[in-house]
Amino acid sequence: MDLVDRVSSGQGDFVLFAITPPRQSTPADRLPQIAQATIDRLTHLDLDGLVLYDIDDESSRNPVERPFPFSPTVDPSEYRAHHLQPWRTPVIVYRAVGKYRREDLRTWISEQDPLHTLTVLVGAASSGAAPAVSLAGAQAMRAELNPDLLLGGVAIPERHSRRENEHLRLIAKQQAGCRFFVTQVVYDLNAAKNLVSDYRYECESRGLNTVPIVFTFAACGSMKALAFLRWLGVDVPRWIENDLRHATNPLATSLEQAATAAVELIDYCRRLGVPFGLNVESVSIRREEIEASVELAAQLGAHLRK
């Protein structure tokens, strides 16, 4: 069963790998090489799908200086169309809806082939911004223009820790058409479990089916990458930071931490009967960090299939 079939039928147990398209400043003749290197790295992994992030300048949501400067990236959909054609499995293309004009978003949604593409629509980062299209508007467009296009939403366990209502937001998104959710990088397992648990029991009490929640993991090899994750709003427990700070090989330590956390969440979701997927990303563009994330995806895929 491929990713589209699984999500359509509410089943989880899939593994994804997420990439951010190259920067717009990348020389055009380098793009095919970069894409080919990505495909070469990932092709042996037996992934169920690829995730293409759509990066927006989120500095409006955090007054603290961004640890890595923002740099606009190539449009994920164009990058895929021009350079990732050899990739064989379905692709989940993110759309930061606040970046687009209404007509462009309508066209893009209409043109997607639901057998090979899924999308995650992401609202504007700051509530202060007034985008041309709201998240609700974009969700309604999909329902109108391309109802078979599988829609996902973001799930933020950290928000659940602070407001205790993220499970209700997920259910509202589900009612707006979402058939799966994707988290940010997960470091705080309690927060993730609290969200899964509250979501599951709320669905049960309303007679709703649970849809797959895709948990994102990453191997993070430096304190700077960790600072960036925190800037993005990820709760990183102190013991994880300590382990990394004192590790002789932080990247290997981080890989082990992430694999352990993923296995624990897998066990938890299975016990609870909530469908789940796993998504692995690389936080930075350092070669070693990318390779460690590829290794993490390999380990998680092997664990899931054993």
Added chain:
Amino acid sequence: MDLVDRVSSGQGDFVLFAITPPRQSTPADRLPQIAQATIDRLTHLDLDGLVLYDIDDESSRNPVERPFPFSPTVDPSEYRAHHLQPWRTPVIVYRAVGKYRREDLRTWISEQDPLHTLTVLVGAASSGAAPAVSLAGAQAMRAELNPDLLLGGVAIPERHSRRENEHLRLIAKQQAGCRFFVTQVVYDLNAAKNLVSDYRYECESRGLNTVPIVFTFAACGSMKALAFLRWLGVDVPRWIENDLRHATNPLATSLEQAATAAVELIDYCRRLGVPFGLNVESVSIRREEIEASVELAAQLGAHLRK
């Protein structure tokens, strides 16, 4: 190596079972039977030691009504002397120092045989109380009167979550003579790991040895017992409460949760090189809850020795 040797040499990997002596209101002729039932239950477990709690009325520290009414219990040391003589391994006897007159505490400390007894001295629950003997005073007594008597202190991961200085308190207690620490029931693994991690790296930076941290677990089969744990200051994550609330067999679910959490902490402490022990208690006096805790201790002992 018995418990005294292990703690003396800073080694962990031991399993304890904690009991609260019967209520003072128990008819005197029932005490031998109760003690014998306890010994019968525990004797096949191959425990490294027994823990005898000394219960104080802690209602001064929490304005919320106590879920179970306070009821004074038989003095742990007398209960041991009169009814637990057949027990073969060392016993850790708690002393809530605020309950005792100075002379009585001096006498008790002087009389203990350090080959068979260890003690955990506990300060008064509320900072408002003015006890006859302070915790520091009691610690000094032990150093003066019976320096070979192994001294333990309480470790509270929840306090670390709020104040981030519990590792420094542990080190101060260590400098006052503590050779091991015992936690309350652990439900919040992140909090426990954060404390272990900060403690370990702080010891390293000061050139101190780490001493065994004993983590307490319990099988908790009812929402009322859970409410009592919360009243005592234990942080219980929402997912754990949800799992218990919706479980067809809450006690079996709780046992599984506790075993999973213990195994995770064991792995973590081993990875970090921090010596640890495990302590199992029963939160209530319901027979099924006691039996589930005995089963938990059996599982943890088997896991530790495999």
